Amino acid sequence: MLLSRGAARFRRWRRSRPFWGGLAAVLAGAEICALPLAPLKVMLAQGVAGIPSVLMGLVMIVLGLSAWFAPHYRGLAGVLTTLIATAALVLSNLGGFLIGTLLGILGGGLMFGWQPRTPAAPATGATADGSATAGSDPTTSAVPGDTSAAPAHPDPQGAQP
Template sequence: MLLNLLRRWRHWRRSRPFWGGLFAVLAGAWICVLPLAPLKIMLQQGVAGIPSVLMGIVMIVLGLAAWFSPPQRSLAGVLTTLIATAALVLSNLGGFLVGTLLGILGGGLMFAWQPDAARRAGRAGKPDGADGADEAGTAESAVAAPPPPTPHHDPQGAQP
């Protein structure tokens, strides 16, 4: 039961930009929490805390969007990076630089993530060295036609 649950979790985590979304959610939470400090500090800050809270909420939503809608990861990654950079100026130095750095890292990871087309095509079961070379290891047998591209659900049509 537990092994099956861990296997399902691993499959879910690997089928989406998990780490990029996690860093974006952490960055948004960090930027959001700083202006919501004790009430005495918030009253002195005034209206300046509103952009911080809004940017943090948007970054959290973008991180969750990357998790639950992987085809939108490129847009979410770019927007997360832009908002994290804007937070540097608009929100307490981007959460004292921690929120900005986490947001830029998360946005970059979301943008760079690609679905693993080889695993879905069933070629992941090949052991290392099973590329068509015979026991003698001749160069003629190792040179083969490249495999045909595998279709995947990426709306932009990028091939890994």
């Protein structure tokens, strides 16, 4: 019982943020960051002692975690993750032998494209006697194109569903 409650809480938390994009960004950052620690035979080029690789990997990990714990920064985190993953292709051993770059581009795209779920609107309509039902909203206009009384969009960035 306790395990199922914990799993349900985790599932609800996971669905309320760009979880898979953040996970891909964290894994890409770990791949790019860990590569300079590999033996010299495995690495293609060390660069300036692997500092760009470690820094880019750490920034990608932070961006992935910020998508989890501050989902309102998902757009910025997604774009920056994609840019850093692309830069890692040149600056960090082919971006972690392409694995880190591909995961970073995928994670950045998933973070940028994620939208929070909006609650389903209750059915609106009128009863037989002409009165409005409990779910109807008197502030919305029935005239097409009239946006003067339209309710505010739930997404602060204004994206349309």
